[in-house]
Amino acid sequence: DIQMTQSPSSLSASVGDRVTITCRASQSISSYLNWYQRKPGKAPKLLIYAASSLQGGVPSRFSGSGSGTDFTLAISSLQPEDLATYYCQQSYSTPLTFGQGTKLEIK
Amino acid sequence: EVQLLESGGGLVQPGGSLRLSCAASGFTFSSFVMSWVRQAPGKGPEWVSTIRDSGDNTYYADSVKGRFTISRDNSKNTLYLQMNSLRAEDTAVYFCAKCSGTRCLNFDYWGQGTLVTVSS
Numbered sequence: 001d002i003q004m005t006q007s008p009s010s011l012s013a014s015v016g017d018r019v020t021i022t023c024r025a026s027q028s029i030s031s032y033l034n035w036y037q038r039k040p041g042k043a044p045k046l047l048i049y050a051a052s053s054l055q056g057g058v059p060s061r062f063s064g065s066g067s068g069t070d071f072t073l074a075i076s077s078l079q080p081e082d083l084a085t086y087y088c089q090q091s092y093s094t095p096l097t098f099g100q101g102t103k104l105e106i107k
Numbered sequence: 108e109v110q111l112l113e114s115g116g117g118l119v120q121p122g123g124s125l126r127l128s129c130a131a132s133g134f135t136f137s138s139f140v141m142s143w144v145r146q147a148p149g150k151g152p153e154w155v156s157t158i159r160d161s162g163d164n165t166y167y168a169d170s171v172k173g174r175f176t177i178s179r180d181n182s183k184n185t186l187y188l189q190m191n192s193l194r195a196e197d198t199a200v201y202f203c204a205k206c207s208g209t210r211c212l213n214f215d216y217w218g219q220g221t222l223v224t225v226s227s
Binding site for chain 1: 150153210214
């Protein structure tokens, strides 16, 4: 199974800050990497697919980059509504696997 | 608007069974691969099972293989997960998720989830 490791597990930042979250795969997954946002009590939401493609309706302050084993989710200017937990997920091979999550708090 | 509404969760004793349902609307259900994903308290999501649009091909995580069965009724726009021989470690929120593409390259829509608690 491909293991997905996110860092940090939590972070606190201020409104307007640039925030980055890292995801590392245990083997190369090309660009088969997705990012999801889960707000408390809500359904998970797809933000980024294929490592760097923005899902429709997602604000442009979100971006993704990387390929192979190392990936990054960036929020260019943090907004209060970005309070959530973020997960990466690989779709290179089954079983499809997720990272353990990064909990983002607003200072 | 795509909507996925899960139901059927609840409290069940170890060794028991439950059947989850997911009612889909807002898209052509019969044309899309569908999946179940679960999330235990304090853990990351875990893929459980996927079923092709026609229902002919199914895939399972090793942790549920032989105990869970995914199925769908395209005439009713409904996805199912039959869960047998439940264990404490199956306790989680279970999400129905729509796959984008024929290979389930990502989960582009999710339901709100239904809680399954396995406990005596």
